[in-house]
Amino acid sequence: MDFKEGLKLALQSLWANKLRSVLTLLGVVIGVASVIAVVTLVNGANTYIETKFSSYGADVFTVSRLPQFITSAEEYERLQRRKNILLDDYRYVEQNCKHCVGLGAQQATVAKVVHGTLSVTDSTIRGYTWQMASLQNLNIVSGRDFTATDEEHASHVCIIGSDIQDNLFPGTDPIGQELRVDGAPYTIVGVSEKQGSTFGASQDNWVGVPLTAYQKSYGTSKSVTIYVKAGSAGAPLEEAADEVRVLMRSRRHDAPGAENSFELDTNNTLVGFASGITKSFGAVAGGIAAVSLVVGGIVIMNIMLVSVTERTREIGIRKALGARPKDILMQFLLESALMALVGGAVGVIGGVGVAQLVTIAVGFPSTVALWSVVMGLIVATATGIFFGVYPARKAALLDPIVALRAD
Structure with missing residues (x-):
C-alpha cells in the first residue's frame, strides 16, 4: 500500500465517523489554539516594545529616578528613598x-x-x-x-x-x-x-x-x-x-x-528586560497549553484503540488479502496523524482569531509569526503520530486468523 492509497483510506475512515472525529479533535484544537494565541500576543508585545523604545533611536538613553520596570514591592520601597x-x-x-x-x-x-x-x-x-x-x-x-x-x-x-x-x-x-x-x-x-x-x-x-x-x-x-x-x-x-x-x-x-x-537605561537594556518578561509569560502559558495537547493526544490514542477493536475483522480480511503489518501500521498512523493535523489547522485559525479579538477588545498588540503557525501544525501532527503508534502497532500485530473470527 502506497502513501496515497493509505491517505485515501484514512480520509474515508474519518469521514465515516464524523462526529467522533470532531469530538476527538477538540483537545488538539484547544491546545494548538492556546499556543498560537499566546505566541501571537507575546510577539505583538515584543514588537510594540521594540518599536516604542527604538523610536527614540539606538543612540538615545535615559536617566531617571526610578527604573522603567520594578519587579517587587521591596524594590519599590527601597527605590522610593532616592x-x-x-x-x-x-x-x-x-x-x-x-x-x-x-x-x-x-x-x-x-x-x-x-x-x-x-x-x-x-x-x-x-x-x-x-x-x-x-x-x-x-x-x-x-x-x-x-x-x-x-x-x-x-x-x-x-x-x-x-x-x-x-x-x-x-x-x-x-x-x-x-x-x-x-x-x-x-x-x-x-x-x-x-x-x-x-x-x-x-x-x-x-x-x-x-x-x-x-x-x-x-x-x-x-x-x-x-x-x-x-x-x-x-x-x-x-x-x-x-x-x-x-x-x-x-x-x-x-x-x-x-x-x-538614579537609573541609566539604554534601549537595549529596556527591550531586553521587557522581552525577558514576555518570554517568561509565554513559556508559562505555553506549558499550560501543552497540557491540552497531551490530553488531546491521549484522546486520540483512546479513540484509535477503539477503532482497532471495532475494525478487527476488517484488519483480518486485509491481512488475508496480502496486506503486510507495515501496511496496517501505516494506515492507522495516517489516520491519527491526519486527525491531529486537521485539529492543528483548526487550532491555528482559532488561535489567531482569539488573538485578534483580544487586540480589538482591549488594544493588546498581536503579531502573527509564520514560524508559530508552521510549528503549531508540526507539533499537532507529531502529537497524533506519537499517540497513534501504540494503537497502530497493536493493529499491525493482530493474528489474521484470530482477527477473522472476530464478530
Missing part, C-alpha cells in the same frame, strides 16, 4: 557632557483639558524641553515644534495629540487657538502625528508644553527624566553613558563603591 532628579541636574549634565550630542528633559502628569464647552479628561500633560521632539522622533504634522525661546520665556504654547484635536476642535484647524490645562491657557502651535492605541489606552490623548511653563503650574520639586543622545550606537553610546553616569554620581554625591542613586 532623591528626585531636578531641572538643575539636567542643566549640569547639559553644560558638562562632552560626548552628548543632544539632551532633553521631560515631566508628565494627568489633567483635564478644556476648550469652550468641550473637554477631555485624563489627558497626559507633558512638560518638554525644546529638544525633546527630535530625541523622541515626534512628528509634527501641522504647525511647529517648540523653540529655545519658548522654553526660555516659559511661553504658554502647546503641541497636542490627535485625540485632543478630534474632541476639542472637530472639523476646524486648531493651530492658533486656545485651550486650558487645569485652568491655565495655552495657544496651540503644533499637532502631532496620530499614534493609535496600545493595551487599550490611546497614545494621542496628550498635550505637550514647554517644561519651564509646566513647572510654573505644577512646581519644580518633582523628578524629571533626562534623555541623552550620543554620537551613535556602540562605543560613542558607551562613552556618553559613562560620562553622564560620572557626572550624575558627582552631582548627587554618591559615595565611591555605592550603587547609583
Whole structure:
C-alpha cells in the first residue's frame, strides 16, 4: 500500500465517523489554539516594545529616578528613598557632557483639558524641553515644534495629540487657538502625528508644553527624566553613558563603591528586560497549553484503540488479502496523524482569531509569526503520530486468523 492509497483510506475512515472525529479533535484544537494565541500576543508585545523604545533611536538613553520596570514591592520601597532628579541636574549634565550630542528633559502628569464647552479628561500633560521632539522622533504634522525661546520665556504654547484635536476642535484647524490645562491657557502651535492605541489606552490623548511653563503650574520639586543622545550606537553610546553616569554620581554625591542613586537605561537594556518578561509569560502559558495537547493526544490514542477493536475483522480480511503489518501500521498512523493535523489547522485559525479579538477588545498588540503557525501544525501532527503508534502497532500485530473470527 502506497502513501496515497493509505491517505485515501484514512480520509474515508474519518469521514465515516464524523462526529467522533470532531469530538476527538477538540483537545488538539484547544491546545494548538492556546499556543498560537499566546505566541501571537507575546510577539505583538515584543514588537510594540521594540518599536516604542527604538523610536527614540539606538543612540538615545535615559536617566531617571526610578527604573522603567520594578519587579517587587521591596524594590519599590527601597527605590522610593532616592532623591528626585531636578531641572538643575539636567542643566549640569547639559553644560558638562562632552560626548552628548543632544539632551532633553521631560515631566508628565494627568489633567483635564478644556476648550469652550468641550473637554477631555485624563489627558497626559507633558512638560518638554525644546529638544525633546527630535530625541523622541515626534512628528509634527501641522504647525511647529517648540523653540529655545519658548522654553526660555516659559511661553504658554502647546503641541497636542490627535485625540485632543478630534474632541476639542472637530472639523476646524486648531493651530492658533486656545485651550486650558487645569485652568491655565495655552495657544496651540503644533499637532502631532496620530499614534493609535496600545493595551487599550490611546497614545494621542496628550498635550505637550514647554517644561519651564509646566513647572510654573505644577512646581519644580518633582523628578524629571533626562534623555541623552550620543554620537551613535556602540562605543560613542558607551562613552556618553559613562560620562553622564560620572557626572550624575558627582552631582548627587554618591559615595565611591555605592550603587547609583538614579537609573541609566539604554534601549537595549529596556527591550531586553521587557522581552525577558514576555518570554517568561509565554513559556508559562505555553506549558499550560501543552497540557491540552497531551490530553488531546491521549484522546486520540483512546479513540484509535477503539477503532482497532471495532475494525478487527476488517484488519483480518486485509491481512488475508496480502496486506503486510507495515501496511496496517501505516494506515492507522495516517489516520491519527491526519486527525491531529486537521485539529492543528483548526487550532491555528482559532488561535489567531482569539488573538485578534483580544487586540480589538482591549488594544493588546498581536503579531502573527509564520514560524508559530508552521510549528503549531508540526507539533499537532507529531502529537497524533506519537499517540497513534501504540494503537497502530497493536493493529499491525493482530493474528489474521484470530482477527477473522472476530464478530
